[in-house]
Amino acid sequence: MLTADLVQARRRSGKLHLARLSGKARARAIELAEQYLAILRAQRGEVRDVVEPALAAVPTSASERKLALGLRKLLDDACSWEAAPEVDPAELRAEVFHRAAEARRALADEARFDRDAVVTEIAGARGLSVEQLERALFADLRSAFRMLAAPGGTAEQLVDRYEEAQAQAVLLRAVRVVVHVDCATAGEARALFRRLKFQRLLYRVLPRVEDEHGYDLEIDGPFAMFEASTKYGLQLALLLPALRDCRAFSLEAELRWGKEREALTFETSGGWGVAEAPASTPGAPADESLLPDEVATLLSRFRALESPFRVGLAGEVLDLPGVGLCVPDLVFEHGETQRRVYLEVLGYWSRDAVWKRVELVRAGLPQRVLFAVSARLRVSEQVLDDELPSALYVYKGTMSARVVLERLEALSR
C-alpha cells in the first residue's frame, strides 16, 4: 500500500482531487514503470544498496517525484528480499567489537588504536579475507538484503495498481466516509456488511432517496463521535476492495489532510458494473441473473403460481441500530393491501445467523420478514411467536413456492 505522503493530489475548494493519469501522463507513467521493472528484473540477486541507487538513477523531473517514489514503493512491496550472509553477522560483530575493546583497553598512554590489526586477526582466525569480513560485518542490515524475486506483471498493471493504491492511501487520512452502494444481489450486500463488521467499523444506514437503487451508509468507528480521528483510516482504506466488489459505489470521505490536518473531502467511485468510474451515482436495475440458484429457482416457481403478490429483488437493508441488520433477497408486495413482506434466505450455513435474526425481530425490527432456514440447522419455527411481525420458514431440501405463499399470506394479514 502507498503511504499518504506519496499521494499526488490537489486541494481545491475544500476538496482533495487525485491527479488522474490519462493521455501523456499515463504513457509516461507506463514508460517509467517499464524502466523500473527492467532494472529490477536485471538486478535479481543484488543487494538493496545496489538496487535502490539504480532505480533512483532513472531520470525524473521534479513534478514526477511522487509518481516515481510511488511506483518504486509498490515494486519494493512486490519484491522478495532476504538477508543471506555467509557468516552470522551479529556473532561476528560481537567477536570483533569485544576484541577491539580489549585492544583499546590495553593501549599504553599516547599509543593509537590499530583497527586494521584487529580486523586482520579475526579474519585470519575465521579463515576469511579482510574484504569478506568487512562485507559480512553488517550483512544483516536492510540495505544489505538481497533480492530473491523481482515483481511479475506488466507496466500497465503496475500503473493501474498505482491508481487504486492512491485512492486507498487517501483514505488512510479519512475520519469517516459516506458511501452510496448499489449491490447486484443481497449476497453482495451481506459480504460488504460482513467486511464492515470484520473491520470493527460502525455504520448508519441513511434514509434512501426515492426510486434510487442501493443504500447510503455513513461509516466510521466507535470513537469517531468524540474526535475527528484518522484512527479508522486503515480500516476504511481496507474497505475499498470490498466496495469494488459491489456492482457500483460512490464514496465521499471526510479527511484530515497533511501535517496541518486540513479538513477536506475526497470523492471516488467504481464497482465491477462500472467500466469507467462515473462521477454520478449509478442506478442500474437489479439483475436477476446474478441470484444464487436456490433463490432464482424459488423466484421462477413463485411467479408460476397464481398469487396476489408481486415479487422482485429486494433493494433495502433492514437495520435496527444497536442490534443488527438483515439484507433480504426478495420483496413481495400484496396487490390489494400494498403490504410488503421480505424474504431472506439463510440456507444451511450458519445457525448463529438465524439466532441473530431472531434477536433482531424480538428487539423490535418493524418490517415483516420471512427467514428461510434449512432444516439441517435444526432450528424450530416456534422460536418466533405468532404475534411478531416476522417468521421462520424451515425447509427440507429446497424451498417450496407454495409454502412460501402460505407464510406470506399469514404475515401480511
Added chain:
Amino acid sequence: MLVLAFVGGTLEIRDAGAHAALLPSACQWDPRTRCHRAPALAYADVVRALHAAKAPYDDRARGYEELPQGMRLRREPRPYQSEAIAAWRAARGRGVVVLPTGAGKTHVALMAIDDKRRNALVVTPTLDLVRQWYDALRTTFGLPVGLVGGGEHDVRALTVTTYDSAHLHMEHLGARFGLLVFDEAHHLPGASYALAARLSLAPFRLGLTATPERADGRESELEELIGPIVLRRDVTELAGEFLADYDVETIGVELTADERAEYDHERALYRGFVARNGIRFDRPQGWGEFVMLSARSDDGRRAMRAYQRQRELAFGAKSKLEALGELLELHRLDRAIVFTQDNATAYRISRRFLVPVITHQTKVRERSEILEGLSQGSYGAIVTSKVLNEGVDVPEANVAIVVSGSGSVREHVQRLGRVLRKKGDKRAVLYELVTEATSEQYTSQRRREHVAYR
C-alpha cells in the same frame, strides 16, 4: 438496570433511563447504536457519578482485576520518591511526576503499582525500555510479565508495551488495566499517541518524565490524559546527593579545506534559493515553505540537496571523527556512549572504531547483549543514533559524547541523563563536538538552553 460495556475504546451506556441525567458531559447519545457513549477515559467519572447518586448499574466494562500480591523486593525509597507517591495518591491516583533522568522514576512507578495493586500497563517509547521495564517488574513483583510490541503479544496482569503498540491496540486492551504508567510521558500528547490514554478506562494513571515541555506546547493535554503534575524536581536540586556530579565540555573542530570549500558552495546554493523565494526561517511556517517550494522545481530539489549536504558536512566533519578517536582512547578505561544525529554516521563510527552500534534495526537480543557488555565492562564504548536517548539504564556509563544532534533541548538533556545515574562516587562528563563556523554552532546553542548546562 443501567449497563456499562467497553466497546472499541469507548464506554457504552445502555438502558440509562432516568439515570441519563446523572451521566457526565463526556457521555453523548449515539444514534448509530441507540445508546449513550463516552471515551473510555471517562469511566472513572461515570462510575463516581453513579456511586454518588446510589444508582444501580451492571459494570460489564471493567476487565481488570486486583494483583495477587504486592512487591516482593522492597527498597527504601528516597524522600522525593515517597513525596511523589503521597502527592499522586492525593490526586486520586492520577498525575505526572517530573524527575531528572537517573533519579529513580521507575521506582516511583513500582511503588504506585504496589499501592493500587490493579492490573497495570506500562507504556514506553522504545523497545530498549520495554526490556528494562520487563526486568524491573518481574524482579520486583515476582509475577509473569506480558509484552505487547516488537513481535510479541502476550497480555498479563503486568504488561509492558510501546506507545506505537499502545495506541494501535488500546481499543482491545483498554478495559484490562486499572493502572496505566506512561514512561517518558511527554510523548503522549499528540493526535495518535493520545489515543493510548483516551481509549483506556484505567481509573489510575501515572506519568513519568524529566522534561514534560514539548515544542508544540501540547504538554497542557497531559492533565486531561493522565492528571496534573503532582511533583517536580530539577537536575540541579538532586545532583551530588542523588545523581552523579557532572561536567559538560564543548569541543570545537574545523572543517578541512576541501570540506570548507564544498560547505560554502552548497550553503550558498541553498541560501540563494531561500533568498530568491523570500523564505524567512524566523517565521513559524518558514521551514514548511522551503520544503514545499523545493519540491516544485529542479532548482528547488537542488537547493534541498544542497541544504542536506552542507548539514552532512557540518555534522559529520572528518575532524569530528579524529576528535572522537582521541576521546575513545582518553576514556579507554571508562564506559562511553557516543550519540549521533543519524544512523549512517552511527554505522560509520561503528565500522571505523569497531564499537558496537544500536539503532532501530538492532534486534532485541543483540541490544541486550551490547548493553550488558557496556554495563559489565567487556565493551568500553557503544554508539547509537537516537534510540538510547531516553531512559535506558546503564549506571556504569560515565562518558557521553555527542558527535551530532538536533537543536532539541529535551534530546540533549536526555542524552546527558544517560550518564547521570549515581554509582559510587563516579563523576560523569558530557562532550559535545561542534564544527566551528558552521550552522551547527547555532544548533548547539539552542539545545543547551537548559538549567543543566548553566
